[in-house]
Amino acid sequence: MDTTQVARITKWVTEAGLSGMTELELLHGFCNRLSANGLPIARVNIVIDTLHPIHEGRVFRWRRDDQGDLDAIVEYGRTNGEGEAAANWRRSTYYHLLMSGEDSLRRRIGPGHAEDFSVLAELRAEGQTDYLVLIHRFEAEGVIGEMDSFYSSWTTEVEAGFTDEQISLVRELAAPLMLALKCASLARIAKTLVETYLGRDAGRLVLKGRIARGVTDRIQAVLWYSDLRSFTRITETADPEQIIPFLNDYSEAIISSIYEAGGDVLKLIGDGTLAIFKEDNASVACRSALRAEQLMRSRIRSLNRERIASNLPVADAYLGLHIGEVFYGNIGSQDRLDFTVVGPAVNEVSRIAALCRSVERDILVSSTFFKAALTSEQECLVSVGRYALRGVNRPQELFTLDPSCVHGEEPRWARFSETTSNC
Known part of the structure; x- marks a missing residue:
C-alpha cells in the first residue's frame, strides 16, 4: 500500500467520523478499504467500554468473508466482579495489555508457536496465522466512566503472517480510526445518558x-x-x-x-x-x-x-x-x-x-x-x-x-x- 492509498483511507475515516457514522459503519468501511488496497486482514475486532446502566461495553466485528451469520455487535456485561464475563476478561489478551502497560501484543499462530492465550487455539482452528492486538489508551481528561481505552485485534490467514511493514501500517492507520470511533461512542453515550435520566x-x-x-x-x-x-x-x-x-x-x-x-x-x-x-x-x-x-x-x-x-x-x-x-x-x-x-x-x-x-x-x-x-x-x-x-x-x-x-x-x-x- 503506497502513501497515496494511506492518505486516501485516512481522509475517508476522518470525514466519516465527522459525518456521524456509527461505530460499525466506521469499522466496516475502514476494513473494506484496507482489504481492497491489499492489506491481508481476515478478521478485526474493536472492543469499546461504554457508560450504560446494563452493559459495560461492546465488541464490533468485521470479517473478510462474512456470510451474514456473524453477530456484528456483541454487548458484554460487567467484568470487574465474578461470573463468566469477568473470568473471560481476565484470561484475555486485552486484559494482559491493560495490566502489563504494553501497547501491543503479537502472536504467530500454528505449529511450533506457543498458545499462551486460549483465543490462539480458536484462531488456529479458523485457519488464522498471525494475531496482533493493540490498546489505545486515553489521557485522564478523556476518560468517561469505564471508557478509558479502546482495544483492537487484527488477524491474517496468509501463511507467512503479517510483514513488519503491514504491522506498522495497521498501527499507523488505527489511530485515526480510533479517534473517529471515540466520536461515535461519545455521541451514543450522550444519547444513552439523557434518555436514561430524563x-x-x-x-x-x-x-x-x-x-x-x-x-x-x-x-x-x-x-x-x-x-x-x-x-x-x-x-x-x-x-x-x-x-x-x-x-x-x-x-x-x-x-x-x-x-x-x-x-x-x-x-x-x-x-x-x-x-x-x-x-x-x-x-x-x-x-x-x-x-x-x-x-x-x-x-x-x-x-x-x-x-x-x-x-x-x-x-x-x-x-x-x-x-x-x-x-x-x-x-x-x-x-x-x-x-x-x-x-x-x-x-x-x-x-x-x-x-x-x-x-x-x-x-x-x-x-x-x-x-x-x-x-x-x-x-x-x-x-x-x-x-x-x-x-x-x-x-x-x-x-x-x-x-x-x-x-x-x-x-x-x-x-x-x-x-x-x-x-
Missing part, C-alpha cells in the same frame, strides 16, 4: 438543543402518577440491602409497561412514577395509558409470584390518570435544570393517585380523562363519587375500572380493532 422524549429534545432555561411547550397530555402500596412499611421492616433491589424490580415492571404502551417516564420520586402519554388524538392517549395499566398489573402479578417464592417482600401499585394542559420543558436555575411537566394538572393527578388509598381502589381516573376516552373505555369505567382534592377548588367525580371488564389479563376494550381505536 426519559426518551425529553432526552431527544435535549439532544436537539432544547436546553435553554424557560423554554417550554404548552401541550395536552394524559398524565400518569403511580405509587407503591405499603412501601413505607416495607422500608421499615425489610433488611436495608433489600430496598434498592425491591425498587428496581417494581420500577422495571412499571416503566417497561409505560414504554411498551407508548408513554414516556419523566420522573422517579422514590417509589412514585410520573409519566405522560402524548398523542394528537386524546382518546388514543387515554387508551395507551389504560393499556400500560393492564401491562403493569400483569407484570406485577408475575413479579409478586417470583418474590413470594423467594421469601421477599411484595407490593402492588396504585395509579391516578388525568388529562390536561401542562408546560413541558426546562425549568430550574442557571446551574441546574429539570426537563419536566408543570401545571395544575400535574398536582391534580398526584392528588387523585393519593386518594386511591383512602377509597381502597387500585386506579382512579378523572372526569376529564373519562370524557376524553373512547366509548369502549368509558363502558369499563364506573364512578366512585365526587371527591375534594387538596389544592383544587371544586370536587371532582372520579372513576375506576369495572372488574367485570377485565377477563383474565386482557381488558375487554383490548379486543377492539385498531380501526375502532382511531375513529
Whole structure:
C-alpha cells in the first residue's frame, strides 16, 4: 500500500467520523478499504467500554468473508466482579495489555508457536496465522466512566503472517480510526445518558438543543402518577440491602409497561412514577395509558409470584390518570435544570393517585380523562363519587375500572380493532 492509498483511507475515516457514522459503519468501511488496497486482514475486532446502566461495553466485528451469520455487535456485561464475563476478561489478551502497560501484543499462530492465550487455539482452528492486538489508551481528561481505552485485534490467514511493514501500517492507520470511533461512542453515550435520566422524549429534545432555561411547550397530555402500596412499611421492616433491589424490580415492571404502551417516564420520586402519554388524538392517549395499566398489573402479578417464592417482600401499585394542559420543558436555575411537566394538572393527578388509598381502589381516573376516552373505555369505567382534592377548588367525580371488564389479563376494550381505536 503506497502513501497515496494511506492518505486516501485516512481522509475517508476522518470525514466519516465527522459525518456521524456509527461505530460499525466506521469499522466496516475502514476494513473494506484496507482489504481492497491489499492489506491481508481476515478478521478485526474493536472492543469499546461504554457508560450504560446494563452493559459495560461492546465488541464490533468485521470479517473478510462474512456470510451474514456473524453477530456484528456483541454487548458484554460487567467484568470487574465474578461470573463468566469477568473470568473471560481476565484470561484475555486485552486484559494482559491493560495490566502489563504494553501497547501491543503479537502472536504467530500454528505449529511450533506457543498458545499462551486460549483465543490462539480458536484462531488456529479458523485457519488464522498471525494475531496482533493493540490498546489505545486515553489521557485522564478523556476518560468517561469505564471508557478509558479502546482495544483492537487484527488477524491474517496468509501463511507467512503479517510483514513488519503491514504491522506498522495497521498501527499507523488505527489511530485515526480510533479517534473517529471515540466520536461515535461519545455521541451514543450522550444519547444513552439523557434518555436514561430524563426519559426518551425529553432526552431527544435535549439532544436537539432544547436546553435553554424557560423554554417550554404548552401541550395536552394524559398524565400518569403511580405509587407503591405499603412501601413505607416495607422500608421499615425489610433488611436495608433489600430496598434498592425491591425498587428496581417494581420500577422495571412499571416503566417497561409505560414504554411498551407508548408513554414516556419523566420522573422517579422514590417509589412514585410520573409519566405522560402524548398523542394528537386524546382518546388514543387515554387508551395507551389504560393499556400500560393492564401491562403493569400483569407484570406485577408475575413479579409478586417470583418474590413470594423467594421469601421477599411484595407490593402492588396504585395509579391516578388525568388529562390536561401542562408546560413541558426546562425549568430550574442557571446551574441546574429539570426537563419536566408543570401545571395544575400535574398536582391534580398526584392528588387523585393519593386518594386511591383512602377509597381502597387500585386506579382512579378523572372526569376529564373519562370524557376524553373512547366509548369502549368509558363502558369499563364506573364512578366512585365526587371527591375534594387538596389544592383544587371544586370536587371532582372520579372513576375506576369495572372488574367485570377485565377477563383474565386482557381488558375487554383490548379486543377492539385498531380501526375502532382511531375513529
